[in-house]
Amino acid sequence: MLIDSETTDIYIQETNQALADIEQTLITIENMGANIDMSLAKRVYHAMHVIRSGASLLSLPKIKELSQKIENVLGLICTNRLTPNPEVINILLQGIDRLYLLIDRIHSNDDMDIDEQSVLLTGLTSAVLPDHIKQSVTEVRDIPLPDGKHVFRIPEFNLIQVLEQNKYIYILILDLIKDVQEKKKTPFNFVHYIQQHGQIIDSLFDIQTIGTLEEQELNSEEMPYFVLLASTLSENQLTKSLNLQPHQMKQVKIEISDLIHSKTKQLQQELTSSISTKSRKADNKNRIAFLNDLFCELKFSTDCLSNDASSMGIARVQSALDKLKYFLRRENNVLANRILWKIGRNIRDHAYQSNIQVKFDIECGTIKMDQRVLYRMIEPLTDIIIKMIRCVQKNMALQVCLKMTKNEETIKISVFFANPELLTQEMRLPLDEEEKKFHALSAEIEQSFDIKAGLNILIRIPKNVFIIPGFLIRIDAHQYIVPKVNVIECLTNLNPLKCSKVDSSIVFNHNDNCIRLVGIANNDLAYYQQKHTIIVCEVGNKCFGLVSDSLTIVEIDAVYQPLGKQLDANPLIIANCLLDDGQIAFVLDMGYLANI
Amino acid sequence: MEVNVSTQKAEKDGKVDLATFYVGEALCGMDILKIQEINKNMEITSIPNSPDYVVGVLNMRGRIVTIIDVCKKLGLHKSEATDTRRNIIVNSQSEYIGLLVDKVAEVVPAEWRKVTPPPSNVRGVQGKYFEGVYKKENALIAIIDIEEVLKDESVS
Numbered sequence: 203m204l205i206d207s208e209t210t211d212i213y214i215q216e217t218n219q220a221l222a223d224i225e226q227t228l229i230t231i232e233n234m235g236a237n238i239d240m241s242l243a244k245r246v247y248h249a250m251h252v253i254r255s256g257a258s259l260l261s262l263p264k265i266k267e268l269s270q271k272i273e274n275v276l277g278l279i280c281t282n283r284l285t286p287n288p289e290v291i292n293i294l295l296q297g298i299d300r301l302y303l304l305i306d307r308i309h310s311n312d313d314m315d316i317d318e319q320s321v322l323l324t325g326l327t328s329a330v331l332p333d334h335i336k337q338s339v340t341e342v343r344d345i346p347l348p349d350g351k352h353v354f355r356i357p358e359f360n361l362i363q364v365l366e367q368n369k370y371i372y373i374l375i376l377d378l379i380k381d382v383q384e385k386k387k388t389p390f391n392f393v394h395y396i397q398q399h400g401q402i403i404d405s406l407f408d409i410q411t412i413g414t415l416e417e418q419e420l421n422s423e424e425m426p427y428f429v430l431l432a433s434t435l436s437e438n439q440l441t442k443s444l445n446l447q448p449h450q451m452k453q454v455k456i457e458i459s460d461l462i463h464s465k466t467k468q469l470q471q472e473l474t475s476s477i478s479t480k481s482r483k484a485d486n487k488n489r490i491a492f493l494n495d496l497f498c499e500l501k502f503s504t505d506c507l508s509n510d511a512s513s514m515g516i517a518r519v520q521s522a523l524d525k526l527k528y529f530l531r532r533e534n535n536v537l538a539n540r541i542l543w544k545i546g547r548n549i550r551d552h553a554y555q556s557n558i559q560v561k562f563d564i565e566c567g568t569i570k571m572d573q574r575v576l577y578r579m580i581e582p583l584t585d586i587i588i589k590m591i592r593c594v595q596k597n598m599a600l601q602v603c604l605k606m607t608k609n610e611e612t613i614k615i616s617v618f619f620a621n622p623e624l625l626t627q628e629m630r631l632p633l634d635e636e637e638k639k640f641h642a643l644s645a646e647i648e649q650s651f652d653i654k655a656g657l658n659i660l661i662r663i664p665k666n667v668f669i670i671p672g673f674l675i676r677i678d679a680h681q682y683i684v685p686k687v688n689v690i691e692c693l694t695n696l697n698p699l700k701c702s703k704v705d706s707s708i709v710f711n712h713n714d715n716c717i718r719l720v721g722i723a724n725n726d727l728a729y730y731q732q733k734h735t736i737i738v739c740e741v742g743n744k745c746f747g748l749v750s751d752s753l754t755i756v757e758i759d760a761v762y763q764p765l766g767k768q769l770d771a772n773p774l775i776i777a778n779c780l781l782d783d784g785q786i787a788f789v790l791d792m793g794y795l796a797n798i
Numbered sequence: 799m800e801v802n803v804s805t806q807k808a809e810k811d812g813k814v815d816l817a818t819f820y821v822g823e824a825l826c827g828m829d830i831l832k833i834q835e836i837n838k839n840m841e842i843t844s845i846p847n848s849p850d851y852v853v854g855v856l857n858m859r860g861r862i863v864t865i866i867d868v869c870k871k872l873g874l875h876k877s878e879a880t881d882t883r884r885n886i887i888v889n890s891q892s893e894y895i896g897l898l899v900d901k902v903a904e905v906v907p908a909e910w911r912k913v914t915p916p917p918s919n920v921r922g923v924q925g926k927y928f929e930g931v932y933k934k935e936n937a938l939i940a941i942i943d944i945e946e947v948l949k950d951e952s953v954s
Binding site (some may be wrong): 366639640641644645646678679680722723763765766767769770772773774778780784785786788 | 843848891
């Protein structure tokens with residue numbers, strides 16, 4: 203801590219207030235959708251800039267870095283390059299949450315990491331930039347100070363941003379003793395004063411050499427304070443406005459000449475056009491090329507298989523299927539945080555409605571999971587956390603953490619209180635419903651309680667699950683999954699079902715087409731007439747209507763569970779799956795039904 | 799603790815604790831270490847097109863377990879649904895299988911050396927389904943060979 207404790211206290215107070223305002227405004231911006239009020243976005247941007255400048259002044263590197271990254275994203279929103287959709291706002295809110303924690307622990311020297319938030323924010327920033335500019339987000343430019351001892355180390359992206367706004371970049375050489383202490387100003391007033399004339403990109407002073415304002419005897423009569431300022435004012439105008447001597451200011455030109463001449467132009471040109479579309483098109487092109495290759499291999503291997511069902515032919519088909527599986531996994535897998543952030547929103551809503559103080563901290567790192575699984579985890583995880591919150595007295599400030607880790611086969615999700623001392627007695631949550639929902643995803647859930655660690659809910663979920671997109675239907679007393687790939691059409695509300703017997707088949711007329719009906723139990727006309735729904739299916743070159751008792755058809759992403767060995771010989775079903783209510787449904791073997 | 803039934807077969811010396819149970823009127827037993835759990839969960843989902851000895855499948859805490867009616871599998875007369883019926887869950891070839899029995903009895907300490915080879919017929923059941931017979935004070939315990947009982951399920 204470099205400045206006196208009073209300054210730090212003011213910073214904490216002002217930053218907490220600013221963060222609360224920023225949080226509220228971001229939610230308002232999100233609710234506005236496409237009709238964003240740019241003045242609100244700029245207000246948030248400015249507030250974050252003030253937080254960053256303060257962190258820079260107080261030498262708080264993590265707060266400075268994180269607020270810089272948030273500011274970058276806000277800058278993109280302010281210039282219409284990034285739409286503040288819920289995902290973007292959530293990533294910003296996660297950054298805000300982490301800033302809250304960093305501010306909370308400003309005195310504790312707690313080495314809290316900001317890696318996850320940084321990755322997400324940097325990813326968001328670089329996602330909207332063209333490929334050759336992306337690098338500027340992580341590339342750092344050294345700008346040496348006149349004292350020859352120190353350098354400003356600034357991400358190129360930040361320099362490009364201010365250059366793009368036609369601002370000049372200056373180094374201000376100030377003195378905290380003469381300009382602040384002797385003039386009875388506070389350091390923050392001083393910073394705010396500078397900010398009225400431009401945007402502080404960074405600032406620093408050499409505290410090791412000269413001591414702090416709080417120390418009785420300073421090592422020097424000067425306390426040089428360097429500010430890297432971006433301003434639209436000319437050198438003369440700025441000198442006058444800030445009441446500086448000419449030697450107290452130096453314009454930065456040579457060090458960034460390449461950025462001024464090349465990258466600014468490129469950025470301006472390319473950002474105005476839809477650059478990201480290009481990379482998306484390239485991605486799509488690659489995907490189509492891959493699928494085309496796969497199609498060829500499947501075509502040739504099945505041709506080969508029909509002539510000679512050798513093990514080589516089967517191996518070729520299997521190899522193509524493996525490639526397809528890998529491709530689908532890559533396509534469906536997303537960063538867990540991109541979807542699970544919604545839990546944080548649900549918890550915020552719950553806290554607001556219940557008038558309680560809850561902070562939610564989610565750490566997923568760079569873990570990727572199938573997005574269909576992630577979406578299904580939102581509800582039970584939210585319910586678990588709400589049940590945990592309800593265990594604690596209403597007037598207590600809580601922080602619930604969700605941490606994800608992975609190993610070779612499994613992903614572990616741990617949900618716990620950051621302040622475990624809140625629970626003094628052992629407790630066990632009733633999680634029957636949540637358990638069923640996790641079981642349906644092939645996951646296991648257990649809870650433990652320890653006086654030191656508190657309550658911990660641990661969920662183990664396989665890294666890769668086989669998902670069958672299908673329709674859930676009821677036939678007689680059983681529930682079945684019909685794979686979507688085989689379904690052409692669902693005809694509902696047909697009871698009484700008008701069908702007739704032609705030769706040995708039961709048929710149904712639909713749009714001048716005669717559909718052969720298939721039932722699971724028997725071939726009796728009366729049986730078919732009682733049904734409500736026909737699922738028109740196509741398997742190979744055969745088309746048929748599967749009759750069902752369901753009044754409505756439910757779409758489902760069923761998680762595959764293999765049949766037991768005792769059921770291998772059952773021709774009707776090829777797999778099981780668990781439903782969210784704990785019941786078991788069977789995946790129908792459509793090939794068998796087509797041949798009935 | 800997961801114990802695979804097949805890995806236990808060779809161990810035929812020393813002492814053994816037999817978990818005993820009734821299949822119809824026959825008192826049967828198996829090494830207690832082969833048992834994963836015993837439950838009375840009868841929320842079993844029947845499976846169409848399955849052999850009659852396959853009672854159905856059970857959701858055992860997220861794991862789908864096939865339940866076999868041992869009485870029917872061994873060709874005994876149809877057992878009646880009573881409150882005393884239990885599922886004995888075993889792990890066979892990395893798969894959990896439930897054996898539906900009529901009643902679970904006591905645990906009997908035994909010695910393998912006192913187990914005699916099974917006769918060709920035990921209370922009307924083929925001897926091949928048993929590892930042997932252990933004589934208790936006033937009863938005979940037929941030690942079930944789980945692998946043999948489950949072996950032909952897919953082709954039955």
